Amino acid sequence: MQRYRVYVIQHNVFSKIFYLLTLINFESSVFLLLPSLISHTSGEMSDIRMETWFRHLAGYST
Numbered sequence: 001m002q003r004y005r006v007y008v009i010q011h012n013v014f015s016k017i018f019y020l021l022t023l024i025n026f027e028s029s030v031f032l033l034l035p036s037l038i039s040h041t042s043g044e045m046s047d048i049r050m051e052t053w054f055r056h057l058a059g060y061s062t
Helices: 002-041 047-061
Strands: none
Touching: none
16 A cells, blocks of 8 residues: 555656646747747848847746
8 A cells, every 4th residue: 555655646746747847848839939920920030139039048948
């Protein structure tokens, strides 16, 4: 019974970590897709704006 309980706790921890990783991956893909969507809707995005966007992304991901 004790071993089963430990397994359940481990499973819960792993599923939470997996959920967090999925959430982070989703946010990253949104951050990466957004500039292309903006540039698509409002003409071409300037290089300077794109550079600051990627700097912001790099700062956000760390």
